[in-house]
Amino acid sequence: MPLTEFxxxxxxxxxxxxxxxxxxxxxxxxxALLSVPDGYELAVTTDTMVENVHFFAGTDPEELGHKLLAVxxxxxxxxxxxxxxxxxxxTLPKVxxxxxxxxxxxxxxxxxxxxxxxxxxxxxSGPLTLTVxxxxxxxxxxxxxxxxxxxxxxxxxxxxxxxxxxxxKIIRGYHCAYPDAALTRFNRPNPQVAAGLxxxxxxxACIDLSDGLAGDLGHILEQSRVGARLDWEAxxxxxxxxxxxxxxxxxxxxxxxxxDYELCFTVSPEKAALLTVDCTKIGVIEAAPGLRLYxxxxxxxxxxxxxxxxx
Amino acid sequence: MPLTEFxxxxxxxxxxxxxxxxxxxxxxxxxALLSVPDGYELAVTTDTMVENVHFFAGTDPEELGHKLLAVxxxxxxxxxxxxxxxxxxxTLPKVxxxxxxxxxxxxxxxxxxxxxxxxxxxxxSGPLTLTVxxxxxxxxxxxxxxxxxxxxxxxxxxxxxxxxxxxxKIIRGYHCAYPDAALTRFNRPNPQVAAGLxxxxxxxACIDLSDGLAGDLGHILEQSRVGARLDWEAxxxxxxxxxxxxxxxxxxxxxxxxxDYELCFTVSPEKAALLTVDCTKIGVIEAAPGLRLYxxxxxxxxxxxxxxxxx
Numbered sequence: 001m002p003l004t005e006f007x008x009x010x011x012x013x014x015x016x017x018x019x020x021x022x023x024x025x026x027x028x029x030x031x032a033l034l035s036v037p038d039g040y041e042l043a044v045t046t047d048t049m050v051e052n053v054h055f056f057a058g059t060d061p062e063e064l065g066h067k068l069l070a071v072x073x074x075x076x077x078x079x080x081x082x083x084x085x086x087x088x089x090x091t092l093p094k095v096x097x098x099x100x101x102x103x104x105x106x107x108x109x110x111x112x113x114x115x116x117x118x119x120x121x122x123x124x125s126g127p128l129t130l131t132v133x134x135x136x137x138x139x140x141x142x143x144x145x146x147x148x149x150x151x152x153x154x155x156x157x158x159x160x161x162x163x164x165x166x167x168x169k170i171i172r173g174y175h176c177a178y179p180d181a182a183l184t185r186f187n188r189p190n191p192q193v194a195a196g197l198x199x200x201x202x203x204x205a206c207i208d209l210s211d212g213l214a215g216d217l218g219h220i221l222e223q224s225r226v227g228a229r230l231d232w233e234a235x236x237x238x239x240x241x242x243x244x245x246x247x248x249x250x251x252x253x254x255x256x257x258x259x260d261y262e263l264c265f266t267v268s269p270e271k272a273a274l275l276t277v278d279c280t281k282i283g284v285i286e287a288a289p290g291l292r293l294y295x296x297x298x299x300x301x302x303x304x305x306x307x308x309x310x311x
Numbered sequence: 312m313p314l315t316e317f318x319x320x321x322x323x324x325x326x327x328x329x330x331x332x333x334x335x336x337x338x339x340x341x342x343a344l345l346s347v348p349d350g351y352e353l354a355v356t357t358d359t360m361v362e363n364v365h366f367f368a369g370t371d372p373e374e375l376g377h378k379l380l381a382v383x384x385x386x387x388x389x390x391x392x393x394x395x396x397x398x399x400x401x402t403l404p405k406v407x408x409x410x411x412x413x414x415x416x417x418x419x420x421x422x423x424x425x426x427x428x429x430x431x432x433x434x435x436s437g438p439l440t441l442t443v444x445x446x447x448x449x450x451x452x453x454x455x456x457x458x459x460x461x462x463x464x465x466x467x468x469x470x471x472x473x474x475x476x477x478x479x480k481i482i483r484g485y486h487c488a489y490p491d492a493a494l495t496r497f498n499r500p501n502p503q504v505a506a507g508l509x510x511x512x513x514x515x516a517c518i519d520l521s522d523g524l525a526g527d528l529g530h531i532l533e534q535s536r537v538g539a540r541l542d543w544e545a546x547x548x549x550x551x552x553x554x555x556x557x558x559x560x561x562x563x564x565x566x567x568x569x570x571d572y573e574l575c576f577t578v579s580p581e582k583a584a585l586l587t588v589d590c591t592k593i594g595v596i597e598a599a600p601g602l603r604l605y606x607x608x609x610x611x612x613x614x615x616x617x618x619x620x621x622x
Contacts, residue, residue, distance in 0.1 A: 024352055028534065029457050030386040030519060031354035033449070036347040041335055043342035044430065046398045046444060050437035075341040087357045089400070089442040119355065126361035127438035131400045133357060138344070146340050208341060223339070 012104040013088070013118055022084040022137070023117045032119035034085060040137045043081035047071050051128035056171070061099045063187040064130070065106030070189045071210065072134035073114065074261045077196035078208035080144040081136030083114050088121035089131040114193060144199055144206035144265065149224035153204055153266035153285040158195050158277060161213060162241040165257020169244070182240050189261040195277045199265055202274050206265035212256040214302050217264055218291060230255075230283035232295035251295070255302070323415040324399070324429055333395040333448070334428045343430035345396060351448045354392035358383050362439035367482070372410045374498040375441070376417030381500045382521065383445035384425065385572040388507035389519035391455040392447030394425050399432035400442040425504060455510060455517035455576065460535035464515055464577035464596040469506050469588060472524060473552040476568020480555070493551050500572040506588045510576055513585050517576035523567040525613050528575055529602060541566075541594040543606035562606070566613070 014027050025033035036042050049068050051057055069086065076083045088107070092100075111118060116134075167186025170179045192208070199206060205224055207216050213230075221228055235254055237245070245251050266285055267275060286292075293300045325338050336344035347353050360379050362368055380397065387394045399418070403411075422429060427445075478497025481490045503519070510517060516531050524541075532539055546565055548556075556562050577596055578586060597603075604611045 025454070025456075030389040031356040031392060031447070031454070033390075033454055034347075034353040034355060035451070036345075036353060038349065042345040042347060042353065044345060044396075044398060044444075044446070045342040046400050046431060046433050046442075048400045048402055048433045048435045048440075048442070050402055050435050050440075053435060053437050078341040079344075081342060085355075087355060087444055089357050089359045089444075091359055091361055091440055120357060122357050122359045122442070124359045124361050124364060126364050126440060129359075129361075129402055129437060129440045131357075131359070131433070131442040133355075133398055133400075133444040135355070136342070140346070143336070143342070143344055145336075 012100045013121070019115050020084045020117045023119055026117055026119045027121070032085070032087070034119070034135065036137065039140055041140050041143065043076055043079045043136045043138050043143060044133065045072055045075035046131060046133040047075065048129060048131040060187070061102035062106035065103040066110050066188050068130050068132055069107050069110045070191045070261065072132045073191035073193055074189070074208040074210070076134055076136040077191050077193045078144065078206050078263055079138055080142065080196045080200040080206065081138040082197060083116045083134060083136040083193065085117045085119045085135050086111065087133045088118060090121065090123045091126040091129040092123065093126065093128055139200065142200050144196065144203050146205055146207050146220050147223040149205035149220050149226055149266040149285050150268060151226055151285055151287045153268055154272055154281050155217070155228060155230070155264065155266050155283040155285060156279040157236060157262055157264050157282050158192050158279050159260070159262040160236040160238045160241070161260060161262070162254030162257055163238050164189065164259035164261070165253050166241055166244050168257070168259065176240060176244065178240055181238065186259055189259060191261060192263045195263050198277050199263070202271050203265040203267050206263055209260040209262050209264055211258045213264060214255045214291060220264070220266065221289065221291060225289070227286045227288045227290045227292065228283050229286055230291065230293045232293060232300070234280065234282045236280040252302070255293070323411045324419070324432070330426050331395045331428045334430055337428055337430045338432070343396070343398070345430070345446065347448065350451055352451050352454065354387055354390045354447045354449050354454060355444065356383055356386035357442060357444040358386065359440060359442040371498070372413035373417035376414040377421050377499050379441050379443055380418050380421045381502045381572065383443045384502035384504055385500070385519040385521070387445055387447040388502050388504045389455065389517050389574055390449060391453065391507045391511040391517070392449040393508060394427045394445060394447040394504065396428045396430045396446050397422065398444045399429060401432065401434045402437040402440040403434065404437070404439055450511065453511050455507065455514050457516055457518055457531050458534040460516035460531050460537055460577040460596050461579060462537055462596055462598045464579055465583055465592050466528070466539060466541070466575065466577050466594040466596060467590040468547060468573055468575050468593050469503050469590050470571070470573040471547040471549045471552070472571060472573070473565030473568055474549050475500065475570035475572070476564050477552055477555050479568070479570065487551060487555070489551055492549065497570055500570060502572060503574045506574050509588050510574070513582050514576040514578050517574055520571040520573050520575055522569045524575060525566045525602060531575070531577065532600065532602060536600070538597045538599045538601045538603065539594050540597055541602065541604045543604060543611070545591065545593045547591040563613070566604070
């Protein structure tokens with residue numbers, strides 16, 4: 001018997017037991033059903049990954065499953081939402097059982113780490129395209145927004161910058177003495193879910209870094225109608241990224257490379273003492289529009305603003 | 312200046328004003344925010360359409376936008392959910408402004424008819440693949456399920472059967488004297504939102520017809536662990552479909568052709584008098600598993616069970 005659309009989904013993706021208390025009905029009907037507790041709003045986001053655009057052909061399916069879910073959970077984290085469930089739309093050129101098994105393993109392992117239920121989806125044939133919609137809960141009126149940065153806010157960053165960008169350069173042939181950490185950051189990003197939750201009530205504005213700090217912070221600045229001063233010397237860089245910059249002179253890379261999936265957020269000076277999140281202060285919000293990058297005591301031109309399709 | 316991902320989404324899809332009271336935050340941040348009123352659950356569904364799989368290359372983009380949303384609203388209708396919002400993941404081979412303009416027009420016109428807000432999405436480059444996730448509200452515990460048909464229930468159908476299938480045959484070259492209605496049914500299906508809402512508290516089980524009556528009713532039978540008797544002579548058929556069957560002998564087509572997007576539902580005989588939905592009784596739920604089709608007084612073999620990918 002050929003694998004049908006229905007048995008496919010069933011075989012690889014329904015082994016997960018429903019765990020999240022918000023799930024009223026999971027996979028198997030025309031819709032899934034969710035409950036949203038009193039005092040909460042539902043945060044909803046979607047991200048698509050296309051072969052040869054967002055990932056290389058031949059990417060380890062287990063890492064791909066992890067990353068597809070991670071980038072969506074990262075969007076929830078940036079709003080301070082607690083993830084509860086996801087829908088998965090898979091377009092596959094053929095039924096490749098080892099690929100599906102690996103992909104499901106990477107996807108579901110990360111889902112289980114956060115008690116996220118896979119509540120439904122769609123499987124179609126066609127060029128490899130993967131879309132997730134992720135949903136999470138956030139206390140009513142408390143979501144972290146891009147548009148609420150205020151003049152005088154300090155700008156912070158979780159984790160370190162540019163490691164995923166270095167990982168991509170290594171995949172493309174750059175020689176690095178200690179490549180493993182950078183490759184892991186590129187292939188298996190960790191969504192900053194706990195940090196996002198801990199920033200509720202403290203951060204004024206927040207975004208996750210998918211397209212590079214310069215471009216993503218730029219969204220905060222535009223939507224908040226403010227500007228910023230960034231101090232290059234304050235950027236949290238790993239030894240491997242410092243070695244890359246020393247070797248190549250490419251000191252803009254950590255600002256323009258994507259896929260870091262750290263959180264960039266702003267906090268008023270009065271609330272800075274309340275921060276419990278492990279983070280680094282990298283700049284300050286200013287009234288004048290635009291992003292001013294200080295390096296070696298002078299403003300440096302920013303020549304790239306992050307990755308954009310069709311550009 | 313080249314069109315960027317951001318201006319693309321903005322230009323074609325944000326002209327819609329936020330209208331639905333459930334929308335707390337629409338397009339423009341990492342997530343959208345929804346409120347779910349007390350006493351309601353959120354129904355969530357996703358459907359993908361791929362060029363050359365679900366629609367022909369060269370399909371009118373306005374009709375495609377309409378149909379993509381309609382098939383998702385149809386899933387909400389089959390659960391008795393009132394649609395409130397949608398996310399749209401667009402993968403496009405290139406920026407084709409007339410195409411995007413037509414697509415957005417078809418999509419947003421249907422969204423506005425039901426006060427559905429487009430609250431977010433993702434635009435990527437790649438082979439033409441369109442994914443929608445649709446969300447709706449349903450009173451807590453009242454959603455219409457596939458799994459709740461009971462022995463003795465009458466089986467009903469909204470509208471007529473096989474017109475979309477005939478439309479597809481016309482596109483593929485079948486000559487029909489009056490093709491317009493069938494083509495419209497295939498290209499611009501009407502989701503049965505009002506019927507789904509009116510069936511809450513009356514129907515025991517419900518499904519929407521996307522893959523053909525035999526296969527879709529089969530899902531109700533499997534998940535409810537029952538069987539059914541269908542009466543071919545009772546099927547609601549248009550004159551055009553009757554003429555097609557008369558000319559070709561293909562009397563199975565209305566049972567196996569997809570894309571009708573009518574609702575098939577079951578109602579206990581005691582509640583049948585409460586029905587306010589315009590519908591036709593086509594059979595009865597029986598204890599013995601399986602689907603028995605009666606035609607000319609005898610059980611007929613069903614050789615096809617609806618469309619499946621990868622089969």
